[in-house]
Amino acid sequence: MDFRMEFRPITVQPQKIEERSFQIINEEIGEHSFTEEQYPIVQRIIHASADFELGKSLLFHRDAIRAGVEAIRSGKAVVVDVQMVQVGINKSRIEKYGGSVNVYISDPDVVEEAKRLNTTRAIVAMRKAVKEAEGGIFAIGNAPTALLELIRLIKEGEARPGLVIGLPVGFVSAAESKAELAKLDVPFITNIGRKGGSTVTVAALNALSLLAERG
Numbered sequence: 680m681d682f683r684m685e686f687r688p689i690t691v692q693p694q695k696i697e698e699r700s701f702q703i704i705n706e707e708i709g710e711h712s713f714t715e716e717q718y719p720i721v722q723r724i725i726h727a728s729a730d731f732e733l734g735k736s737l738l739f740h741r742d743a744i745r746a747g748v749e750a751i752r753s754g755k756a757v758v759v760d761v762q763m764v765q766v767g768i769n770k771s772r773i774e775k776y777g778g779s780v781n782v783y784i785s786d787p788d789v790v791e792e793a794k795r796l797n798t799t800r801a802i803v804a805m806r807k808a809v810k811e812a813e814g815g816i817f818a819i820g821n822a823p824t825a826l827l828e829l830i831r832l833i834k835e836g837e838a839r840p841g842l843v844i845g846l847p848v849g850f851v852s853a854a855e856s857k858a859e860l861a862k863l864d865v866p867f868i869t870n871i872g873r874k875g876g877s878t879v880t881v882a883a884l885n886a887l888s889l890l891a892e893r894g
Contacts, residue, residue: 697726700726701722701726704722704725704726705722707731708721708725708731708734708735709731711735713737713739714739716744716745716890717737717739717743717744719886719889719890720737720739720744720868720882720883720886720887721734721735721737722734722886723882723883723885723886724737724879724882724883724886726882727878727879727881727882728874728876728878728879728882730874732874733870733874733875733879736870736871736872736874737868737869737870738857738861738867738868738869738870738871739867739868740864740865740866740867740868742866743842743866743867743868744887744890745866746841746842746866747816747841747842747844747866747868747887747890747891748887748890748891749841750778750814750815750816750841750842751772751773751776751778751816751887751888751891752776752891753776753814754776754777754778755778755812755814755815755816755841756778756779756780756781756811756812756815756816757773757778757779757780757781757812757815757816757818757884758781758782758783758808758812758815758816758817758818759780759781759782759817759818759819759820759880760782760784760801760804760805760818760819760820760821760822760825760826760847761782761784761801761820761821761822761877762782762784762785763820763821763877764782764818764819764820764821764877764880764881764884765780765781765782767877767878767881767885768780768818768881768884768885768888769885769888772885772888772889772891772892773888775892776891778815781808781811781812782804783804783807783808784800784801784804784822785800786804786807788807789803789804789807799822799824799825801821801822801824801825801828802824802825802828804825805817805825805828805829805832805838806828806832809829809832809837809838809839809840812840813838813839813840814839814840814841815840815841816840816841816842816843816844816884816887817829817840817842817843817844817845818844818880818881818883818884819843819844819845819846819847819880820844820846820847820848820875820876820877820878820879820880820881821847821848821876821877821880822847823847823849823851823852823853823855823856824852824856825847826843826845826847826856826857826859826860827852827855827856827859829843829845830856830859830860830863833863833865834863840865840866841866842866842867842868842887843860843863843865843866843867843868843869844867844868844869844880844883844884845857845860845867845868845869846868846869846870846875846876846879846880846883847875847876848873848874848875848876848877849873849875850873853873853875854871854872854873857869857870857871857872857875858871868883
């Protein structure tokens, strides 16, 4: 006797899949202390990662959502650390307000300068970005060195971002860089620990742009 059964999805309609996913998240998240304006970001990050522990580890500066929405609606630039983050962002929702999504890590001048200084391209890319994106959103999901350099530039008054989304993943400096970000009195979205990554950084930014669009 063949006990194998063919698996059939509950639905193949994208909107229905997303709606059901959010229902499951709402049912399973349990108690949390996120505000009504913060929760859509948390929800999208859990949706992207299927990781409730990661979602519950998120930290928000008190002005994070307001500052992020305002930056998008004001047409401020979005700076990301790697192409993987850039590719996932819904650019149409950024561009409709006059903004752009920029990544500098592969620019020839950045590559050359990083070689000259014997440092990471992520560090040099942040030094270039802060000169071109004042008041913008910096979204870092891959490179802890980029976040640490941005923090240094903020402390020294060379960078004035509207919002920092700092969610790098990894074993070397990832948790530490996020802990340092959480000490700053600038609008930020970050989390506790090693988890993070490009996918959840994209989810956070796309959730913000949805909030900006919906008014």
